[in-house]
Amino acid sequence: MAPQAQPHEEAFQAVTAAFASLGRVCLALDAEYRMRHVSPLLDELLGPGAADRYRGRPITELLGCELFGVEGPFRAALAANERREGWRAWLPDGEGGRRPTSVTAAPLRHLGGACDREARYLIVLRPADPEIGEPVGPARSTGFVARSPAMERVRRLVESLDHSDVSVLVGGESGVGKGVVAQEIHARSHRRERPFVAVNCAALPDALLESELFGHVRGAFTGALRDRTGRFELADGGTLFLDEIGDLPLHVQAKLLRVIQERAFERVGDSRTITVNVRIIAATHRDLRREVEARRFREDLLYRLRVFPLDVPPLRERREDVAPLARHLLARSAARTGRELRLSPEALRLLEAYRWPGNVRELENALEYAATVATGHTLQPEDLPSEVTGPAAEAPRVSPDVPEEDEARVASRRRDPPSRERLLAALQENRWHIGDTSRALSISRSTLWRWMRERRVARSS
Structure with missing residues (x-):
């Protein structure tokens, strides 16, 4: 033998x-x-x-x-x-x-x-590299990537805030990474050892927003069974990030303005004044000047928030960032799932050619899809979603007679809410279940809440 x-x-x-x-x-x-x-x-x-x-x-x-x-x-x-x-x-x-x-x-x-x-x-x-989950090079710990000239300009503006505590208003289309920029500002500031607290103003119904931001005391309203600490208190000494600030109701805007001016507020149902030391960074995909003209946003609050305006360009205008962003997102996925993945040159060319209407968020979803269907550790073109590889992947502008700078406004109109009757019907068909209704309409929960607010739809309708 x-x-x-x-x-x-x-x-x-x-x-x-x-x-x-x-x-x-x-x-x-x-x-x-x-x-x-x-x-x-x-x-x-x-x-x-x-x-x-x-x-x-x-x-x-x-x-x-x-x-x-x-x-x-x-x-x-x-x-x-x-x-x-x-x-x-x-x-x-x-x-x-x-x-x-x-x-x-x-x-x-x-x-x-x-x-x-x-x-x-x-x-x-x-x-394997023990730090495989940590992005290197241009992708910092926050995920901030600045290889393109457009994002290099954003990076320089962010660096200029290192020793400043002014309020910042971050603008840009949905999914461009406004939250990442906010985290980068916080991570570079003297407040970096203190909390970074984020609130999506569009994801919460009006009735809960005030309580979420400022807290409440027991018995302040039906269901308030115990005292609750608001996000302002949780962020004391650090940074409060108010995402989708353009969706904030007017009555909450008034209270927010007072906090910015006086650094003081009261919990819902309480007469005791609480003082805080919070740096505010806000973000929105809306044109707040137009919102002011339409009387949906307070002009005085806009000036308080827009001390330092900072606009993040869409991904289609900074294709140089696609490759480092993809590497960072795959490294983050590796830390979470244990799979080390890379892109083939052909797959990377497709990613760089696609227009990314959903920006970085869509890129992340596309990579998650590819990682799910791929059997090897190199992602191939056939692993990517069909919208990235299909004939419409390199589609021209929204309309041949619409200039490039107006595309965001066209895209915004296309996401306008349906009629109040149709929205009510969709909610009733799904028994007012927000998750089921948002899936039926192919939108996010936050978009559904925004549509309900704009069409003044409530359970009592």
């Missing part, structure tokens, strides 16, 4: 040497997922004797049950004769710690009879 095994061992040693030249550890598993062959290079990762110690042992002892357990994704894929590439796992280092590694697995093809017939699956391990 020993002479028959020798060619198999020599074959595996040749494979091992080839992978070792690339810094990879090669393993071969049998049908029971036991390590039949183990590369000596494992000793360099885990210490002397590691290869001998793990030979013949279940792969779960080395890589854990998350990937190779009975219900694990790798075991299911290998059983279906599929490969998996670039997934994150952790190797025990023998000192109670763990080392990150990238794992690729595939069914072993027996060609020419050189391989061990008992070996069914090939596993390749590559030491």
Whole structure:
């Protein structure tokens, strides 16, 4: 038997040497997922004797049950004769710690009879960067990317705020990353060790907004069973980010103006005045000057918020940012899911050619979709959503006679709410369930709340 095994061992040693030249550890598993062959290079990762110690042992002892357990994704894929590439796992280092590694697995093809017939699956391990989840280069910890000239200008403006505490109004289309810019401003300021508290003003109904911002005391209204601390108090000493400030009701705008002017307010239902030290950053996709003209936004509040205006350009005007943004988003996904993914040159060209009407948020969703359907660790064009790869992906402007600078206004009109009757009918069909209704209308919850507010639709209608 020993002479028959020798060619198999020599074959595996040749494979091992080839992978070792690339810094990879090669393993071969049998049908029971036991390590039949183990590369000596494992000793360099885990210490002397590691290869001998793990030979013949279940792969779960080395890589854990998350990937190779009975219900694990790798075991299911290998059983279906599929490969998996670039997934994150952790190797025990023998000192109670763990080392990150990238794992690729595939069914072993027996060609020419050189391989061990008992070996069914090939596993390749590559030491992974322990900071894979942290963006590097232009993508800072906040996710702020500035490679294009347009975003370089934004970055310079943000840097000019490092030693200032003025109110900032961030403008731009939905999904461009206004929240990321707000976080970057906070992260660079002297308040960075204090809280950053975000509120989406469009995501909450009018009745809850005042309580959410300023808090309430027990018994202030029906359902107020206990005291509640508002977002202003939670942000004391730090930064309060008011997203979609253009959706704030007028009566709340009046109270917000007083807080900005006097740094004081009262909780709902309380007469005690609370003082806070909060830096305010607001954001909106609306033209607030037009909102002022339409008497939907207070002019005095606009001037208080717009001390330092800062506009974030849409993604279609800064295509140089698509590649670094995609890398950052994939790195963040790797930290969350354990899969290290990259883009093929062809897939990246498609991403850079697409117009991204939904901006960075749409790019993130497209990458999440691709990561879900892809089987390898390199995303290919066929993994991308059809709207990115289809014939309309490089569509011209909204209308041939609409200038570029007016496209945002056209897009805004296209998202105007339906008639009050249609909106009421949709809500009633879904028994006033906000989540079901927003899905039926193919919009977000925050957009549905905004439509209800603009059409003055309430449960009592």
